[in-house]
Amino acid sequence: MSELRKNEHKTLLILEKLGGRNPVAKIVEASGLAHAAVMRAALTLSEKKLLQIHEQKRTTITLSEEGTQHAEKGLPERRLIRALVKLGSEATVEETVKEAALERDFTTIALGWLHNKNWVTMKANVLKTSKEPPMGFDEKLLNALYKKGPILIEGLSRELKDAATVLKKRQLIRMDDRTLRRLELTDAGLEIVKRGIKPVEEISQLTPTLILSKKWQKVKLRKFDVTAPGPVVYPGKIHPVQEIIQMVREAFLEMGFTEIRGSIVQTAFWNFDALFQPQDHPAREMMDTFYLTQPKEGRLPREKFVEAVAKTHENGWTTGSRGWQYKWSPKEAKKLILRTHTTAVTIHHLAEHREPPVKVFSVDRIYRNEKLDYSHLAEFYQIEGIVMDKNVTLRDLIGTLRQFYLKLGLERVEFWPSYFPYTEPSAQATAYVPELKTWIELCGMGIFRPEVVKPFGIKHPVLAWGGGLERLIMLKLGVDDIRFLYKNDLGWIRRSPVCRQ
Amino acid sequence: MPAITLNRDRFCSFIGRSMTVEEMAKWLPWLGCSLEETGPDYVKIEFNPNRLDFSSYAGVARAFCGLLEWKTGLPKYDVRKGKITVNVDSTVSAVRPYILGAVVQNIEVDEDSIAELMEMQEDLHWGIGRDRRKASIGVHNLDAVEPPFTYTTGDPDTSKFVPLEKTTNMTLKEILKSHEKGTAYRHLVDWAPRYPLLIDKKGRVLSMPPIINGELTRVDSSTRNLLIDITGPDLNAVTDSMNVLVTALADMGGSIESVQIKYPNRTIVSPDLKPQQMKLRTSNANKLLGLELSETQTMQSLRKCRLDAKRLGKELLEVSIPPYRIDILHEVDLVEEIAIGYGYFNLKPTEPATVTTGRQHETEETANHVRQIMIGLGFIEVMNYILTNEVNQYEKMRKDSGKEVTLANPVSAEFSIARDDLLPSLMKNLADNRHESYPQRIFEVSDVIKITEKAETRSERKLHVAAVSAHPSANFTEIKSCTEALLVNLGLTGWKIKEARHSSFLEGRSAAIHAKRRKIGILGEIHPEVLNNFELENPASAFEINLKEAR
Known part of the structure; x- marks a missing residue:
């Protein structure tokens, strides 16, 4: 026989003292224990088969406010019939209502019930009855409730039970369900009480006092149900998108790239002109690019750069190019925009770092004037990598990208011819995603055109690639609506595991 | 695309x-x-x-x-000398100065080729013409009109003709006002006193460039001889459009005949489909591609791209470029042709010899330190857009809008300005997550943009961190402890927390963080009116620090 805890011991003793069979409420009263404590003890005791718990569903009926009112004055239909009898068993509705002094709110209800209960006949607004009908079960129940207070429905006759249902519908009474529990000592329980039992003192929380005083040796530490569910806690963590940004940044850092960071607001000069995009290029239109009203115009860089860029656009300058053959406007170049690619920052960086080698990268925000839908955002991230050195080649770029995407878990990558206004030769990379059994576009790439590098005095080939980040993230996170990534659904972040696969 | x-x-x-x-x-x-x-x-x-x-x-x-090496080298285009003349009236110089023409004879067109021709015109109007501004094309049934032709201008109110898709004569002004193409392209001419017109010997109108052709010269499947006109203010764009269009028509079976364009001071014979020449140093190409192709191999690759090359000297080729390759601006464009001809699929990856060590940007390094500390304090990271709107950023926060970066062409009212602090974004996050269990502790370490006159872009991006804790007993003490834990663990010293007022926070329960005699941040209990504005029911306490100023 296992030991009994203090509350179990007490419950058992009191139950025996009160005759062996009692409602829980009585035990609570006699023991001074909390209801929950008695129930917890009773559950353990019943598992040990020392007592039995009997459950009984009980429904209590009580009068509602309106019910009380009717119990005092009689149901409205009763008040009308009484008045009608008083008026000689025949009268108009108005006369009867007036005689009964019936409140306006109850008139329709009362007439309805007079009709339902078949107490009157009505012809053209005239009520007629033979005599006052006897008291119905509904009225009896109402009276009983009024006089005796709450009644248990289980003890009522069939007719009164039916009457209770009707009164409930009329909202004159309330019914409250409750489970009544009785405890009953079993033979085994009785035997234990008779043998005399001693409780074990149990402790649930180890305290500094118990530890220092070594009293812990004498007390019993309560055993816990280790399978019981504990409250959920959510650890602090970084955003799932941030995790992938960090993964991409680490791939770059491991490959010896240095991170650069530049302004989000850019002049059109660095975003477009410096990259040999003619000033009437469709990408520069308001439909694609966010322009600013405040601040509106920025400053152009040093004269030497501006002049070289202007001439390159106009006639190719000394780059060996035909140029775009138009009149270049500094006003257009001063316009401030939200950068449409991080290449604006790259070319600015290269203009100031012309000594080879330069190996830089960024994973940063860019902007396009796009309507938001499941696959488009107006603000998103771009991955960009740059290698500038003596004698680097297109094959080197392909090799670098293969290595980079391998680090991101993409093994099958192919390179196709493509076009970008500021690179030549250009290419684009696609990757095979085994999970989706499909090829996806990864990035655009190429070697900066002479028309881009020469105006800034950059003398060596510049290998460049850039691509979106979100596509990669959606793939990794299994998200199919791009907008969800920045919705900051706390449930999603809380429940997304930090480690994947 | x-x-x-x-x-x-x-x-x-x-x-x-x-x-x-x-x-x-x-x-x-x-x-x-x-x-x-x-x-x-x-x-x-x-x-x-x-x-x-x-x-x-x-x-x-x-x-x-x-x-696929079925046909290599330069495609040849013969232009027969024709007798047709287009006289150019001097009045066009004020509105749309250039015109080029061509005659295409004995071409068999069917429904498919007419549809193709229309699509091609649209692509050229978009790609070269920049939506007909720089160049626009007219294709006519030559047999419906009588040469010589005149490119002239007409009076908006008195010149009339039947435009395509219509049955009645309309004045030029009426066309701009009510014809579908007129309303779409009117801005290209409506500022001029007279509008461009192309007419025949009898004064009949072929087209009103760049708006619409006349119904008279409509091309259908019975048409056999075409007259092409291309007009614009930019002769390069006009020439490019002509070359691409006419070479395609020649390949469709037409024979090309030239037209004499007589300007007041000179005569141009159009089209000119002679190949252009450009020099190419094979060593440069090999160096850029990372290949070691012989001159013969290089020439073979170029021929696969329908170019021709002949040797001028050691490692020096002269490349002939067909007239439709208007994209070749520079020697480097030929290098790409070599790669395409050689096959991108044949380019084996190599690794650059460049040896470097990588380094993260100090700002990102700071951001990552902040993330580590905030996670340790039990906060979850959120990531919001920098783009936001005034209601969320100012109104709901009980703040006045000031000088913030503002978009000229916002895509929606939701994204019209750039945020200048992070906290409003976090309040919005709380509002969006009311159904999630509390406590909710979130943070963001990211950029805000502030206007500053001295910068080249008149603005500066700054790294901030903000955090908010929301739950039934969120209070000042909790957030102050977190703020101090962050500052201490970032290794910052000499900072002070002073009493301060801020309209987003409760008075008497808000403070400013000062370092190096500058205010670098705020903290406190969020004002109940702000909570009401975001329809939040739990108290919240928050801080925000400008990390750029803190260092």
């Missing part, structure tokens, strides 16, 4: 041999097109805006035959 749908059978008639849709889909991407869609009997491709010659079957077929 522009696109073309290639019906297999029709494409096969251009390449002169039969092939499957799969074979088409296999090879087209190696020309630099991307596959949009393949169907049982067609392939839809997107082509890059530099290769407008791909806007016709003929153009794609030429390149395709070259890549």
Whole structure:
């Protein structure tokens, strides 16, 4: 026989003292224990088969406010019939209502019930009855409730039970369900009480006092149900998108790239002109690019750069190019925009770092004037990598990208011819995603055109690639609506595991 | 990007041999097109805006035959000397000065080729013409009119003709006002006192460039001889459009005849389909591509791209470029042609010899330290857009809007300005997550943009961190402890927390963080009115620090 805890011991003793069979409420009263404590003890005791718990569903009926009112004055239909009898068993509705002094709110209800209960006949607004009908079960129940207070429905006759249902519908009474529990000592329980039992003192929380005083040796530490569910806690963590940004940044850092960071607001000069995009290029239109009203115009860089860029656009300058053959406007170049690619920052960086080698990268925000839908955002991230050195080649770029995407878990990558206004030769990379059994576009790439590098005095080939980040993230996170990534659904972040696969 | 749908059978008639849709889909991407869609009997491709010659079957077929070595080298285009003249009236110089023309004879057009021609025109109008501004094309039934032609101007109120798709005479002004093309392109001429017109010997109107052609010269499947006119303010764009269009028509079976364009002071014979020459140093090409191709191999690759090359000297070639390759601006463009001819699929990856060590940006390093500390304090990271709106950023926060970066063309009212602090974004996050269990502790370490006159871009991006804790007993003490833990663990010293007022926070329960005699942040209990504005029911306490100023 296992030991009994203090509350179990007490419950058992009191139950025996009160005759062996009692409602829980009585035990609570006699023991001074909390209801929950008695129930917890009773559950353990019943598992040990020392007592039995009997459950009984009980429904209590009580009068509602309106019910009380009717119990005092009689149901409205009763008040009308009484008045009608008083008026000689025949009268108009108005006369009867007036005689009964019936409140306006109850008139329709009362007439309805007079009709339902078949107490009157009505012809053209005239009520007629033979005599006052006897008291119905509904009225009896109402009276009983009024006089005796709450009644248990289980003890009522069939007719009164039916009457209770009707009164409930009329909202004159309330019914409250409750489970009544009785405890009953079993033979085994009785035997234990008779043998005399001693409780074990149990402790649930180890305290500094118990530890220092070594009293812990004498007390019993309560055993816990280790399978019981504990409250959920959510650890602090970084955003799932941030995790992938960090993964991409680490791939770059491991490959010896240095991170650069530049302004989000850019002049059109660095975003477009410096990259040999003619000033009437469709990408520069308001439909694609966010322009600013405040601040509106920025400053152009040093004269030497501006002049070289202007001439390159106009006639190719000394780059060996035909140029775009138009009149270049500094006003257009001063316009401030939200950068449409991080290449604006790259070319600015290269203009100031012309000594080879330069190996830089960024994973940063860019902007396009796009309507938001499941696959488009107006603000998103771009991955960009740059290698500038003596004698680097297109094959080197392909090799670098293969290595980079391998680090991101993409093994099958192919390179196709493509076009970008500021690179030549250009290419684009696609990757095979085994999970989706499909090829996806990864990035655009190429070697900066002479028309881009020469105006800034950059003398060596510049290998460049850039691509979106979100596509990669959606793939990794299994998200199919791009907008969800920045919705900051706390449930999603809380429940997304930090480690994947 | 522009696109073309290639019906297999029709494409096969251009390449002169039969092939499957799969074979088409296999090879087209190696020309630099991307596959949009393949169907049982067609392939839809997107082509890059530099290769407008791909806007016709003929153009794609030429390149395709070259890549597969069925036809290599320069395609030849003969232009017979014609007798037709276009006189240019001096009045056009004020509105749309240039015109070029060409005659295409004995061409058999059917419904398909007419549709193709229309699409090609649209691609050229977009790609070269920049929506008809720099160049616009008119294709006419030559037999419906009588040369010589005159490119002149007409009076907006008195000149009349029947435009395409109409049955009655309309004045030029009426066309701009009520014709579909008139309303779309009126801005290209409506500022001029007189509008451009192309008329024949009898004064009949062929077209009103760049708006609409006349119904008189409408091309249908019975048309055999075409007159092409291309007008614009930019002779390069006009010439480029002409070259791409006429070479395609020649490949469709037409024979090209020249037109004399008589300007008041000179005469141009158009079209000029002679190849252009450009020098190429093979060593440069090899150096850029990382290949060691011999001169012969280089020339072979160029021929596969329908160019011709002849040796001028050691490692020096002269390359002939067909008139439709308007994208070749520089020697480097020929280098790419070599790579395409050689096959991108043959380019074996190599690794650059460049040896460097990587380093993260100090700002990102700080951001990562902040993340580590905030996570330790039990906060979850959120990531919001920098773009926001005044209601969320100011009104709901009980703040006045000031000088913030403002978009000229916002895509929606939701994103019209750039945020200058982070906290409003976090409050919005709380509002969006009311159904989630509390406590909610979130933070963001990211950028805000502030206007500053001295910067080149009149603005500066700054790294901030903000955090908010929301739950039934959130209070000042909790957030102050977190703020101090962050500051201490970032290794910052000499900072002070002083009493301060801030309209987003409760008075008497808000403070400012000062360092180096500057205010670098705020903290406190969020004002209940702000909570009401975001429809939040739990108290919240928050802080925000400008990390750039803190260092």
